[in-house]
Amino acid sequence: MIKYFFWPLLFILFFLRYLAAVPKYQDGDRIRIRSRVTEEPSRGDNYQSITLKGVKIYLDPYPEISYGDRLVVEGIVDGRKLKDPTLLGLKKSEGSFYSLREKMLLNINSTLPYPHSALVSGVVLGSKKSIFEDFWQDLKVTGTAHVVVASGMNVSLVGGFVLNSLILLTKRKKAALASIAVIWLYVLFCGLEAPLVRAGIMGSVAFIAQGLGKIYFAKRALFLSAFTMLIINPLWFWDLGFILSFMATLSLILFETKINRLIYFLPKFFRQDFSTSLAAQIGVAPILFISFGNFNPVSPLINALILWTIAPITILGMISSLLSIISANLSLPILYLTYPLSSWFLLIINFFS
Numbered sequence: 001m002i003k004y005f006f007w008p009l010l011f012i013l014f015f016l017r018y019l020a021a022v023p024k025y026q027d028g029d030r031i032r033i034r035s036r037v038t039e040e041p042s043r044g045d046n047y048q049s050i051t052l053k054g055v056k057i058y059l060d061p062y063p064e065i066s067y068g069d070r071l072v073v074e075g076i077v078d079g080r081k082l083k084d085p086t087l088l089g090l091k092k093s094e095g096s097f098y099s100l101r102e103k104m105l106l107n108i109n110s111t112l113p114y115p116h117s118a119l120v121s122g123v124v125l126g127s128k129k130s131i132f133e134d135f136w137q138d139l140k141v142t143g144t145a146h147v148v149v150a151s152g153m154n155v156s157l158v159g160g161f162v163l164n165s166l167i168l169l170t171k172r173k174k175a176a177l178a179s180i181a182v183i184w185l186y187v188l189f190c191g192l193e194a195p196l197v198r199a200g201i202m203g204s205v206a207f208i209a210q211g212l213g214k215i216y217f218a219k220r221a222l223f224l225s226a227f228t229m230l231i232i233n234p235l236w237f238w239d240l241g242f243i244l245s246f247m248a249t250l251s252l253i254l255f256e257t258k259i260n261r262l263i264y265f266l267p268k269f270f271r272q273d274f275s276t277s278l279a280a281q282i283g284v285a286p287i288l289f290i291s292f293g294n295f296n297p298v299s300p301l302i303n304a305l306i307l308w309t310i311a312p313i314t315i316l317g318m319i320s321s322l323l324s325i326i327s328a329n330l331s332l333p334i335l336y337l338t339y340p341l342s343s344w345f346l347l348i349i350n351f352f353s
Contacts, residue, residue: 010227018234023053025077032074032088033057039191040067040126040149045133054235056081066102066129067191068093080238100325101125101189107324108317111335116342119148120335123310124317126150126190138353143281143288143299147310150190152199152249154314159183159203161315163210176211180204194229194242198249201225218253222246240291244284251283252276270304277303298352305348309341316341 025031035052042049048065049058057073058081065071072089075082105127109117118130126149131139139145159179166175180203187200202221209216226246229236236242256279263271277300289295296302320335 007223007227010224010231014227014230014234017231018237021234023055025055027077027079029077030074031055031077031082032072033082034072034089035070037065037067037069037071039193040128041065042128042136043131043133044136048129051239054080054238057085058082059085059087063087063090064129065090066093066098068098097189104321104324105130107321107328107331108335111328111332112339112342115346116339119342119345120313120317120338122148123150123154123313124321126193126196138349141296141353142302142349143296144302144306144349146195146244146248147303147306149193149195150186151195152202152245153310154190155183155186155196155199155203157311157314158186158318159207163207173211176207179207183207194236194239195245197229198222198225198242198245201228202249219250222249222253240287244287247283247287248280251281252279255279255282269308273307274300274304277301277307302348302352306345309345313338313341313345 033052033055037050037052039050043061046061047058048061049056050065050071051057052071052073055077057075059065059073070089070091070093071087073082073085074088075085077083105121105125108121108124109130111117112120114130115132115135118132118135121127121130128149131148136145139148159182162182163175163179166178169175183200183203187196190196202218202225205221205224206216208214226242229242256275259279260271260275263275266274280303281300285295316334316338320331320338323334324331
């Protein structure tokens with residue numbers, strides 16, 4: 001009986017949270033926002049942008065804002081943006097957690113040339129501050145911008161690696177709990193962006209199911225993660241990253257296996273990535289067209305050509321980042337191994353852009 005009320009109850013909780021939490025801003029209101037930056041700001045040649053309290057804010061490129069900083073910003077509400085924003089206060093993030101992340105980013109950016117460094121730091125640690133406007137535009141044009149920020153694939157790799165490593169040493173239940181803990185540590189380390197949080201919740205549900213010996217239903221886990229996120233932060237309802245992540249994952253669940261069977265004649269090493277890319281685009285393409293007025297029909301092919309590089313870049317980048325805590329010299333040989341992979345990635349992007 002409870003199962004028939006579970007989903008309606010989640011919807012009602014979200015609706016009530018939305019009414020209570022969404023700010024009642026009116027166009028023309030002058031507001032002052034005090035908030036911690038919970039995700040990496042996006043950067044252009046002459047600006048940096050961040051969303052706080054459901055409002056998009058464009059600020060001057062300096063002083064540079066980072067994940068974890070505390071801001072005080074004042075401006076005039078203009079739709080879902082803040083017009084003529086003024087940065088009144090900036091308190092840089094403190095503590096070993098944020099300084100450790102900055103140390104890892106510095107190691108990557110000082111070792112690899114640009115844009116290889118931007119690619120690796122984005123994939124491994126979810127950092128966008130090293131991605132300049134020209135590279136970012138190339139990624140958008142080719143439909144690969146989602147790849148160069150930490151995503152659900154990274155969460156799966158991290159959780160899977162921990163589980164497979166520990167399952168040889170301890171019971172499955174303990175290994176699953178350790179995997180969940182590491183997943184959320186990684187999510188916090190990269191920034192609480194909607195795609196990562198969604199993947200973190202789905203990964204946690206999957207590992208809980210494994211630990212308890214239960215069947216994991218991906219579609220149910222997706223909707224559970226979506227409602228959980230919206231109850232915690234109703235403003236994600238309007239977040240494009242949340243919408244794209246949800247629709248891409250739903251499309252993968254519904255269509256990936258069917259598409260894989262239809263294109264059975266393609267080589268196996270290419271078929272998996274192509275079916276994954278094509279399935280995700282079914283849900284994502286209409287949203288991209290509505291939001292930006294364009295869509296690259298070759299995007300599934302481009303993604304299929306580069307997706308195979310993401311897993312090894314992530315693994316090598318994580319290992320080198322952990323070693324850099326001990327010594328930068330220890331991390332260099334492993335970090336250099338990402339260079340051929342990032343070179344192929346950039347070759348494809350430059351060709352199609």
